[in-house]
Structure formats: structure tokens, C-alpha cells
Amino acid sequence: MIPMGRKAKPAHLHLLEGSKSHRSNDELEKRKQAEEDMNFKDDAVRAPTWLRKEAKKHFNKLVKEFKGSGLLKNVDVNALALYADALLDYIECTRTVEEEGFTIEQTNKAGATNSIPHPLLTKKKQAFDQMSKLMGEFGLTPAARASLARNMINEVKEDDEGNKFGGRV
Template sequence: MPKPKKSIAELKATGSYRPNKHGRAEDMPDLPVEAPRMPHFVSVDASEYFNEIVALGVNMSIVTKADSLIIGLLASEIAEWVELDAYVKTEGFMVKLPTATGFMQTTVNPKIRVRDDKLKVILKMLGELGMSPAARSKVTVNQKDKDQKSALGEFLAAATKRMNA
């Protein structure tokens, strides 16, 4: 598991900050964690998934208002995947389709491939949002949020104060 990246403040505090190496990270915008508004294109079916993803992202401190578009697209993809999965379950994995000569031939349901392609897109988008295990290992959370939300954070803050005193 890779070591999580230190924030600019941590690098400066430890004396390991190098402007030529870390300078671009300092110029990145630091947006506050906020629940984004639902885009207008999100369907009624997908709105449930949108709200669930936003709630998870806010709890993980990784979602900002700027993420509304990608979360809306992700929610729409999930809603379409659920619909395709329901079709596959009702129609079955094998369906009868007419051939060019008019005979009925049993073949694999073509919706399975579309459903699986949607799943690949969903997993990629989850990774972009930092909601997959591999992506979470790369996400840096504000030190302030870490300290306030966890018992370990409280312990580390107390230990740091004690060492500095």
C-alpha cells in the first residue's frame, strides 16, 4: 500500500517542502467539502443514487460543489445499469433472435454486453471520485477534518500537543 502524500502544510512544518517539487500542488484550488446541487439532466430514478453518492462523499470529505456533473453522470450510469440488469434477469442470459434467413436462433442476450460495459464505466468514475479502495489510498483529507472526526485524530492531536510542550 503506497504511503499517503503529505499536505503542503505538513511538508513545510517538517522542513521537507521544496518549491521546485511541491510548488504546483500549492497552486491547486482547495475547495470546501459541500454537497453539490443535482444537475437538471439527472432522472428521477437516478436522483436516489445521486443523493446516496453525495452523502457518502460528504462523509468521506471528498465531495465539493464542483463534482455535481460527474456525480450526476455516475448516478445516471448506475440507474441505467440497474435497469439493464433487471432486463437480463427477466429475459435470461440466452434469448431467441431471428437470423438473416428468418430462423430463430438461441444466442447470448446482447444486453449483457451493454450492462457489463456500463459497469466498467461506473467503476472508472468511482475511481475518479476517490470512492474505490485503490483511489481512497491516494486521497488526502484535510488535517483539520481528520483531527475533528476521529478518535485517533483526537489522540494524535493530544500527543502532538504533549510533545510540543
């Protein structure tokens, strides 16, 4: 796995908070304009055809929750579908493990029978990891929503002397 740095902070936040980086205000203004120019449409947010029927229900439920927020765009459809698909995998793994138990009997090459952890526990963990990552991206946890709220600050307050500073939530 390749180590990754921090996620890029939107330029308007750098400008509001005062840049602690090496970027000039002119560079940040240009970046802010470029970010604003990437105004994606939200007129075709529908579950992809490849998504399983039960996962589509989860997808559509989330789309309703996002309605009016302005956060969900057409380009986000596949990522949200991946979340819904991973959620369905997680649910199915949970149901199967509940029915079959946390361990299963396995016969090795020597003919001995051993009790091993259910193989779907690994699949369940993978689905959980995928969901957790996407939940953070979409603000589907309280902590992720708090972070999104901080990042969406666009109100600039003026102090008594007329100097501008960034408001904080």
C-alpha cells in the same frame, strides 16, 4: 484509446515523501500553492435537472455519505451524476436480463433462428466499466479509499534529530 500515464501526485505528497522526480523543492512548493489556490466551493452540490428520478436518489444518497468529508465540490456534480446514471443503467439492464434471460432468439436473413447473448449484456458491461472508473475517482471502493487516505496525508512528523519526514498511513 490513447494510452495515459500515471495520475499526477499532489505536490504536498512529493514534498512529504521527498521528490523522486526531477522537480526541485521550489517547483514543488509553487505547485503546492497552485493546488491550494484551486479551492473549489461546495455550496451547490445538487443533482442536475437532467438526471433521471431514480438516479437522483442514488446521487443524493452519495452526497449524504460525502457530507463533512470536504471531498465533494460543486465541480464534481456532473461526474457524480454520471456515476448515478450509469448505476441506474446497470440496475435496469440487470432487471431486464433477469426477466428475459441471458440469451434471446434471433432470426437471421436466411430464416434460421439462433440463440444469441442478450444485447443488454454489452450495455451492462459498459455501465459497469463507467461506474468502476468513477468509483475509483470518488473513493467508493475500499482500495480507492485507502489510496485517498494515503494521498491526504498532511501530517509531518519530526524524528529525534528534528528532521522532518512524511508520515504514512
